[in-house]
Structure formats: C-alpha cells, structure tokens
Amino acid sequence: MSEEFKIEIVNPEKSFLVKDDVSEVVVPAYEGEMGILKDHISIISFLKPGIIKILSKSGDESYYIEDGIVEFKNNNLSILTSSIFNIADMDKSKQQDLLKQAEEESGKEEISDQSKYLIDQKIEVLKTLN
C-alpha cells in the first residue's frame, strides 16, 4: 500500500511546486512544527517563518518560507505562500540579504508585537541556515 500523497505549493505568480509521491511533510505551523503523513485529518493552519521539509521517493527537499497558509484535504496538501525559497538554490549572499532586511524591520519601533514576534522568528531561522 502506498503511503504517498500529493503536495502543491503555490505562490501568487505561479504554481511553485507539484509533487505526488510525498511520504511526509514537516511544516512550521503557527503553534509549532507539524508533520503531515497520509490520511491526516483535514486541517487549515497558517505558517510562521521556518523551513518546510518534504520527504519523498524522488528525494528530500527543504524550502525556506516566510508566511503562508496550509490546507490538507483528501490527501492533498496545498500551501499558499507569498515568499518561498529553495534552500538548495539559496546562496550565502541571499541569506544575508534576507537577514539584513529582517533585522532592519525588527529595529523599527512602530511595529506590532505580533509582527515583531514573526520577524524575530524569521531572524532566528535565517541564522540557523547560515
């Protein structure tokens, strides 16, 4: 029996990634990391900055993500996000750029606690990548 399900990642510009031989996905959900296997209950949640790990037959992949919504239904996992980067394609300078941006933003005074929290999260994740 196959233990595989389908994943689709879309960003506003295009359909970013479609795979149908995925065995497990780990997403940075709002209340902590969440591993999704086949026949998971239908769920909607949103994501905080972090790393998506996709384990599949054709190889494992990880992506850095800044925000998004995850929906799982009938063994279809859809992730909507506006900013996603493949970690394999990401070089040091790109990471540094993102980090610098995030740090600048967190330095601003008028941001709300919630966005401050998200940005701090972002900085932490980016630091672990380096």
Add this chain to the structure above:
Amino acid sequence: MASLDDLKKRIASVKSTQKITKAMKMVAAAKLRKAQESAEKGRPYSEKMNNVILNLSSGISDKENAPKLLSGTGNNKFHLCVVMTSDRGLCGGFNSNIIKKAKSYFSKILSEGKELKIITVGSKGNDQLKRMYGDKIIENISFKESKNANYFDADKVGKIVIDKFENNEFDICTIFYNQFKNVITQIPQAQQIIPLNSEDSEENTLEESYEFEPDEDEILSNLLPKNISTQIFKAMLENSASEQGSRMSAMDNATRNAGEMVDKLTIQYNRSRQAAITKELIEIISGAESL
C-alpha cells in the same frame, strides 16, 4: 491644393508613423503573451485562497463577532474606490473604459449622499480623474519602475487599503479594473473587496469539516488581509493582460488606418503629378501650334 513636394513629405511622415505603430503592435503582442501567461499562472493562488476563505467563513461559529473585513462595519457611508489603470497611453479605450465605469459608480454614490474617497493606481487614471474628482483623490500610486505586475506591489496597495480600513476611514471598498476576456474584448469590472461579497459564496458551501489550528477567527483575521492583496494582485494581472491586448488591437487599427491614408495620399500625389505633366504638354503643343 498641396504641392507635389508637400504631398511627398506627408506620405513619408505617415509611413514612418505606420512603422512606429507596427512596432508597438509587435511589442504589445509579445508582452501580451507574457502577461496572459502570468495571469493564468496566478489563478490557482487566488482560487485556492478563495476556497479556504469560503470554507472558513462557512464554518465560523459566531457571525456577530466575525472579523470586520468579512462582515463589514455595519455602515455604508464612506466608499473607497481603487481605480486601477495603466501608466502608459496609446492603448485604445483601455483607460477610458475603466474611468467611464468608475465615474458612473461615483455619481451614483454621490447622488445617494455618501462620501467618496478615491485611490488611483496608475498615472493615467489619475490624469483623467483629477479634473472632476481631484478633491476626492486621497492617494495616487504608480508603479512605473516595475516592468511586470508583481505581488510585492500589490501587497503595498493592499496594506494601504487595510491601514485605512483599520483607521475607520471607509466602510466599503471597491476596485475597478479591466477583466481580460480576449485580445479585442476587455470588460471593465467593479469588484467589492471589503466587506467580502458573501453572495457568491452561498452557492458552494462545502460540507467539509476542518480542523483549525489556531481557531477559525484567528486564521480568518490573518487571512483576510492577505486576501485583499491577492485580489488586488489578480486585478493587476488582469489589467496588464488587458492593457497589452487593448494596445495591440489599437495599434493594429492605427497601422491599418495609416496604410489607408498612404494609399489615398499616393493616389492624390500621382494625380497631381499627372496633372502637372498634362498641363506642361498642353502648353508645349499650344505653343507649337501658334508658330
């Protein structure tokens, strides 16, 4: 009557205009393909987003306390209109069609005694609206530097709209844009984005039970602002495809008209040249006869 020289000059100038319009048509056709492609590629995102929101709003337990972006403020005194046009001209009726649609909506609102606020996206819309509604325009956004419609820009507009909503500056927000149907038809659209139109959601409420993490309200209040940006982005994509399509057909017409004009001028030129020759001949013959 124009002299032969003048005619010659005019023919040359019309021909060079024709060359320009032809080139513009070609450029628009190439850009159109790209714009159309990205409009199609962008569709899954907004569709999925819509689906999730439908699922969420149908599952929401407490309608009274639903986020304001979904249910509205309860008033409809202040209307915000986001008019999305292009930054460049020479694209036929593209901008005027949006403006026409927007203006008829404006006068309807004003005649009902409501307050109107306008945000223009794209400089052409601002140019056309500022004469009549100059005092109503509160913001003018233009993305002349960015080549293609991108989500980053849409998000900027979305954030402005949401900021204003949170400051209670308006109750209802409508966006105006051209929907791309095909190269020769673009339909000006008025779409209400705040509060979200629940009419179309009723027909496909899904009987799917979801687990929510965290709860519905929190997801919704996080998702709805994103949806605004997504809707604006969709409108931008549709608009840019429409703009190129409209420009292409306008330039096609212009090229054809220039061709007709060249033909007409050429006939005129040939006739007057022939007339001059005949006249000279008559003069020579009558001169010879008189000898």
